[in-house]
Amino acid sequence: MLTGDFNIQKPKKKIEVRNLTKIFGKKPRKALSLIEKGFTKRDIFEKTGQNVGLYNVNFDIYESEIFVIMGLSGSGKSTLLRCINRLIDPTDGHILLDGDDVATASSEELREMRRKKMGMVFQNFALIPHRTVLDNVAYGLEIQGVSKDKRYPKANEAIETVGLKGYEDSRTSQLSGGMQQRVGLARALATDPDILLMDEAFSALDPLIRSEMQDELLALEDKMQKTIVFVSHDLDEALKLGDRIMIMNDGKIAQIGTAEEILTEPADDYVSRFVAGVDRTKIFTAEAVMKRAEPVVSINSGPKVALQLMREHGISSIFVVNREKHVEGIIKVDDALKGSKEGKGLRDVMSHDVTIIHPDTPLNELIPIIENSSPLAVAKDDGKLIGIIVRGSVLGALAIEEV
Numbered sequence: 001m002l003t004g005d006f007n008i009q010k011p012k013k014k015i016e017v018r019n020l021t022k023i024f025g026k027k028p029r030k031a032l033s034l035i036e037k038g039f040t041k042r043d044i045f046e047k048t049g050q051n052v053g054l055y056n057v058n059f060d061i062y063e064s065e066i067f068v069i070m071g072l073s074g075s076g077k078s079t080l081l082r083c084i085n086r087l088i089d090p091t092d093g094h095i096l097l098d099g100d101d102v103a104t105a106s107s108e109e110l111r112e113m114r115r116k117k118m119g120m121v122f123q124n125f126a127l128i129p130h131r132t133v134l135d136n137v138a139y140g141l142e143i144q145g146v147s148k149d150k151r152y153p154k155a156n157e158a159i160e161t162v163g164l165k166g167y168e169d170s171r172t173s174q175l176s177g178g179m180q181q182r183v184g185l186a187r188a189l190a191t192d193p194d195i196l197l198m199d200e201a202f203s204a205l206d207p208l209i210r211s212e213m214q215d216e217l218l219a220l221e222d223k224m225q226k227t228i229v230f231v232s233h234d235l236d237e238a239l240k241l242g243d244r245i246m247i248m249n250d251g252k253i254a255q256i257g258t259a260e261e262i263l264t265e266p267a268d269d270y271v272s273r274f275v276a277g278v279d280r281t282k283i284f285t286a287e288a289v290m291k292r293a294e295p296v297v298s299i300n301s302g303p304k305v306a307l308q309l310m311r312e313h314g315i316s317s318i319f320v321v322n323r324e325k326h327v328e329g330i331i332k333v334d335d336a337l338k339g340s341k342e343g344k345g346l347r348d349v350m351s352h353d354v355t356i357i358h359p360d361t362p363l364n365e366l367i368p369i370i371e372n373s374s375p376l377a378v379a380k381d382d383g384k385l386i387g388i389i390v391r392g393s394v395l396g397a398l399a400i401e402e403v
């Protein structure tokens, strides 16, 4: 039920990145003074040999979201991810995890943060080939000093979570790429971290397996609600996985937003060029283009009421709903006129031929249905009508002129 904005809880900030800068090289201050004078990353490299990895990056990541960092090669994605767990030491700035600064943490504090809060999954899987799946998954716990009797049950649980039950005793070198990445994921999950850092985790997989792993990550995330920071250079992957996406360019943030925001309101030419080739019909969903489910007419009222509502709103058909707001049918002007003349009830003259779709349905699946049909009803699993889709709203979202 919509109860107004005041009831919506603000998400909790899990990671806060403040003024983060990373210069690779021995003379970072020299590079910084040139950045401040407006020199580009390339100029600075040519003049000083210093490489600007990140410059003055500020953003927040919320609890339980999938935050995708994306950009072209060399834009600073991996550097940023590795600053979060301090595999790379920042030149300047702060990274707060639940309010504690990773950048200034002592080695003891850092060990503790990595142990309790973060797990990392790498592109090249980083497994130990001669060890079994079970030993590889238990390894993360082993280096944390977890005793043998505790680490094996946890490892088994993680193996089951990623769908590798039955493969515990296989050597990882005998497994396919997709299965090896499941082992990598299980190893990160075994320590039950709040945050999963995933660096191009699916990039080495072939397209079908990659897509399958993306689906599984989304399903896992529904269950586990971890905070996931996912680096990718692939826009389709970013749009599919990210609750929010950050696009980076030359060590700076070009834009942060949801897939829809980035596609519909690109912040600058760089982002526009980036998203130019995207198939929008796969990204936009029914929910994004639906109109409010108003007006509707109650099944208990008559054709006259339906007619009056249609006239008031300038529409030619109207959904008929029951008390629970489940759709019972749809009535068109002509049928309502006929019903009202003949003194019939709505039930007798409405059409039961209504297409009900889920709000998550992508537009590419809607386009063929909406082509010639009357409006579509949008309902969640509980069957309650939450929106209406007419042909114009689909075309409008795709910026196609109606002919």
Ligand SMILES: Nc1ncnc2c1ncn2[C@@H]1O[C@H](COP(=O)(O)OP(=O)(O)OP(=O)(O)O)[C@@H](O)[C@H]1O
Binding pocket: 024, 025, 051, 052, 053, 071, 072, 073, 074, 075, 076, 077, 078, 079, 080, 233
């Ligand atoms: N160890 C290093 N020494 C010097 N320069 C580095 C180092 N690591 C990264 N850089 C530079 O910092 C910049 C950002 O690199 P980074 O690896 O973070 O980019 P990326 O977006 O992850 O790229 P890719 O997709 O190719 O991995 C690049 O110009 C890179 O050359």
